[in-house]
Amino acid sequence: MLPEPTSAPAAGPTVAPEMVLSVEHVSKSFGDNHVLQDFSLALHRGENVVVLGKSGSGKSVLIKCIIGLLPVDAGTVRVLGQDVSALGHSELDLLRAKVGFLFQSNALYDSMTVRENLLFPLRRHWLAHRRDEEDELVGQVLEDVGLAHTADMMPAELSGGMRKRIALARTLILRPEILLYDEPTTGLDPVTAREIDELIREVQQKYNASALIISHDMNCVRLTADRVALLVQGRCYAEGTYQQLEQRDDPSIHEFFA
Numbered sequence: 177m178l179p180e181p182t183s184a185p186a187a188g189p190t191v192a193p194e195m196v197l198s199v200e201h202v203s204k205s206f207g208d209n210h211v212l213q214d215f216s217l218a219l220h221r222g223e224n225v226v227v228l229g230k231s232g233s234g235k236s237v238l239i240k241c242i243i244g245l246l247p248v249d250a251g252t253v254r255v256l257g258q259d260v261s262a263l264g265h266s267e268l269d270l271l272r273a274k275v276g277f278l279f280q281s282n283a284l285y286d287s288m289t290v291r292e293n294l295l296f297p298l299r300r301h302w303l304a305h306r307r308d309e310e311d312e313l314v315g316q317v318l319e320d321v322g323l324a325h326t327a328d329m330m331p332a333e334l335s336g337g338m339r340k341r342i343a344l345a346r347t348l349i350l351r352p353e354i355l356l357y358d359e360p361t362t363g364l365d366p367v368t369a370r371e372i373d374e375l376i377r378e379v380q381q382k383y384n385a386s387a388l389i390i391s392h393d394m395n396c397v398r399l400t401a402d403r404v405a406l407l408v409q410g411r412c413y414a415e416g417t418y419q420q421l422e423q424r425d426d427p428s429i430h431e432f433f434a
């Protein structure tokens with residue numbers, strides 16, 4: 177007979193979570209406007225990180241540096257192991273296919289049906305599929321965002337929340353490893369905003385995707401973030417879970433949670 181264990185079994189070797197995106201000591205200025213100053217942040221596989229900052233603090237600039245739309249003045253941005261500033265045009269294009277970007281505006285093509293909008297990224301990246309495969313992909317992403325019946329509708333027939341879902345579906349069709357959300361709940365009523373927050377969580381689980389979310393909607397932060405990074409005066413001023421930061425006495429942190 178085996179002896180009863182007397183203590184908890186020794187823990188196995190801890191495996192560090194895989195980093196999918198890192199911003200390392202990045203600075204970015206426009207003339208005398210020093211927007212990012214030695215800013216650092218890491219995103220791990222399967223994790224949702226919200227960057228919280230006041231209006232004009234540099235959140236959009238940060239996202240643009242991450243996807244290579246703006247060159248950094250100093251520091252390094254690594255996405256899926258690649259140094260973004262070292263990539264040429266076509267390599268950057270390939271990398272962007274693995275990084276879904278949900279714009280604040282949703283940017284749907286009004287003259288195309290939902291189905292055509294969803295197929296656009298496949299065509300843009302020259303990913304050819306048979307008609308039945310396309311139907312399956314479209315059906316799958318529409319189901320994932322809870323809008324299975326909308327393939328033949330025009331964007332003008334959709335509500336703001338539905339447009340946001342379709343924009344997300346269009347990003348998901350490429351099965352991105354990382355999602356970048358730019359103010360995903362801005363302009364939505366509180367109920368619809370909450371549905372989008374829940375959808376962000378569902379996508380995280382279903383696609384095992386990592387997400388960097390920029391927001392100043394505290395409900396969105398609370399509902400979607402595994403970790404929050406505070407962008408203050410160009411730096412990552414503080415990091416932690418929503419609850420950890422909420423309990424800090426520091427006035428610069430507290431003002432976000434007041």
Ligand SMILES: Nc1ncnc2c1ncn2[C@@H]1O[C@H](COP(=O)(O)OP(=O)(O)OP(=O)(O)O)[C@@H](O)[C@H]1O
Nearest residue numbers: 206209211229230231232233234235236237238392
């Ligand atoms: N291309 C540019 N040229 C010059 N200045 C810029 C440029 N892009 C952004 N800025 C400046 O960088 C600063 C940060 O802007 P950014 O749009 O990143 O703020 P934000 O945190 O996203 O704000 P909001 O929450 O209001 O969208 C602002 O002072 C803005 O004027």
